[in-house]
Amino acid sequence: MGMRPPNVTESGTEERSGQAPSSASTTEPDTLKAGLKNRHLSMIAIGGVIGAGLFVGSGAGIAKAGPGILVSYALAGLLVVLVMRMLGEMAAADPSSGSFSTYADRALGRWAGFTIGWLYWFFWVVVLAVEATAAATILTGWVPAVPQWAWALLVMVVLTVTNLASVGSYGEFEFWFAGIKVVAIAAFILIAGLAVFGVLPGSEAAGASNLTGHGGFLPNGPGAILSGMLLVVFSFMGSEIVTLAAGESAQPEKMVSRATNSVIWRIGTFYLGSILLVVLLLPWNSKAVVEEGPYVAALNEIGIPHAGTIMDVIVVTAVLSCLNSGLYTASRMAFSLGKRRDAPKSFSQVNKRGVPAIAIWSSVAFGFVAVIFNYTSPDTVFQFLLNSSGAVALFVWLVICFSQLRMRPIIERDMPERHTVRMWMYPYLTYATIALILFVVGYMFYDAEGRQQMVMSIVVGGLVLAIGIWRQRRDANAGRQEKLPADS
Template sequence: MTQPGGLARTLSHRTMLMIGLGSALGTGLFFGSGAAIGVAGPAAVVSYALGALLIAVIGLAMAEMATARPEPGSFGAAAGRYLGEWAGFVSRWCYWAASVIALGGEVVAAGAYLTYWWPDVPLVVFVALVGLTIVATNLLSVGSFGRAEAAFSTLKVTALIAFILIGFVLVLFGAPGRAATGWGNLTEHGGFLPNGLESIWLSMAIVMFAFVGVEVIPIAAAEAENPRRSVRTAMRALVARLGLFYVVAVLLIVTLNAWTVTASAKGLEASPFVRAFDAVGIPAAAGVMNFVILVAALSTGNAQLYGAGRLVHSLAVDRLAPAFLARTNIKGAPIVATLVSALGLLLAVWLAETGVADAFTKLVSIATFSVLITWLLALASYIVFRRTGDVHGSVHLPGGAAVAGIGIAGILAVMATAFKVPDMRDAALVGGLWLLALLVGYALTRGVRRTKVTIS
């Protein structure tokens, strides 16, 4: 079935469920957890638990609005309806920017993971190959995207469960020729809070990026066969599993190795998951885990391009972006909006070619600030949505508007790390300039539209 915007409702219930399970399991966990552990030490476990609670509030609020009105633009369209057209404009362009930047980071990460096996091949070659694969998957149809994400998600979830099971065996029982690791690493090497209580807060700037991806579920509602049922099931499953997977996985990472060892890795040299297996003498498992992390980067990059393209398409449908961006192909894929959103791949290739130091970390910080603005507007929209009570969704945020208000306070606390974290400070500066540019762009867009109406 095709909608007014040209998008087709072809995502099945099972596909939506698998997209939900895998959309937020990306390099933010498999790679970024090392940076968070470097800031907070073993207490990073607490940071990820707080992050899971915050993203549950954001995800359920978005899902409630999406199931009430499963339309193109999702939370961006809701922001426009409940806060004003300017908010819908800013929300969608902010998420687009965050997705494009994150896409570049995921592609660079995927290329780096391929060098694990072929270290002599230039990184830029792998980055280009990964980028082309992601673009091709998104341009075919929403069905091809759904099938790819379902396959990626199945592998990621299976591997993560296997890692957790093997990790507990190594901690409690050990392996042939190796004694059990035990729980000593949680309190040794400076204690559970080696950098003080403040480090839990400071690490949240890194931690929250790991949860970017839950937005794909409400975005995909516009292309689901049964959006009310699929979004409800997918979001509930995602919220329940994110807390379990993230907290337990990070707990095992800081238990299998001293946190100082995990934090010593710089750039994209190694994932904490790979290092954990290397340290206990299971090199074959480390290679398998590296493959899983590669798949995670492909999956998250695939989802980022999907989300970016759909939101730009919805802006064009609402006449807040050039009309040509609303074009779709015969299978309902917004081909022009997707190609424009692939700009992140060009950024990734440039970073790989020039070898910019700590490129992934810088991309993550800027993308995080942009998505924080989107989350803020989504929760503010939700509060107005609940007060109007005109339409009811099939999934509900416990506590409603009051809990959404607590979520806003949590997001502002994460943004406040800019006063202490240099990367976040730089991201806040760039993000602030981007927000100002968007407001000016909206004013100009509105002026042009008024002029056209007057002339006609």
């Protein structure tokens, strides 16, 4: 696709230094099938930023920061926009199933691609367990006769079969899952907006009393903005999935450019727009915001009947969407690692339907194990898995920034015709983004709730990094040994 790691093709075979990469890899058996349609990628891009955390977890952020949570979302959204711009610049030039892991491999070294690839895989297989349990909890409330573990097993099996069938099946499921999320949040914005302006029957214009009353815009002080940011920043994880999926589409460069350019309005509308309406309609310290969830509480305030049931359906859809995408993302990262010989070679094997079946089974197997730990050891083993993967998003974003710094000159020199997405004010905004991420990392050490996540994530990340450096040095030594003349 243009850029390759030095002397290694996408299929992992060695090339002589100085030769251009062969294009034959696109016709090899172990190649992913381009089965995603443009409408699939469009909805994956739009729905990728709408996670279950927006519908449920945003209540904790409002309770922490008050109306100032809007600033928290704005800062986190700005961070994501800048990182996605950098990632989009690299992905538009060279779409890859390994996305930022592949670019880190090329720009920073094999140790970087290995480390961030495995950490990202670890993050998503833990998410599989979290989302399967969340879906099972709601479904058990609807059908108590079926035990919770059975629901968790069922949703995992159904989505595993979907991903194994074909990439088109994943795309079709995600198209409808994401479509429901988008329609739901759009409907909420419309209804809540009408209520705020007093257009709905029986409603009065909300005004700004809930923004400035009840202790003011920052009732818990300016520091609460950063605490709120820690709660919401991880809900944006998933916006990068479109860059992994683009490699399995017919027009990857076009779709990456479109997704990157639209990320600003997606975050501005779905996150900032909807949360603004919530804090206009409800006092930030209302118990219902946390107990019922901000969107259910707002709909109840407006007088929408069965708001809780409606939102449960939407949350289940969002959870299934996250599960579907999580399994897809984890398997494609495992596939890419296998291609680069940083995972078992079997991970890079593709079946006759063009999907990496072994990578999918390996990812879902770990997810099943994590689900079991969630039931047997929720406060020990499973809590460790959650905490040790909690800061992976920040690590990923940091690696994307450093990779873009190194890749930008290469793209400009070797493939100017593919340089369709450009990071603004390079390199100054890239450095500013790095500084902001490091500031968030530092604040997590300061924050009592974030400190444990950061420490455990660094421990696990350091272990994976050590393995990556050892593997790189081992392979480098092996290469030098092969070049030594044989004993006479």
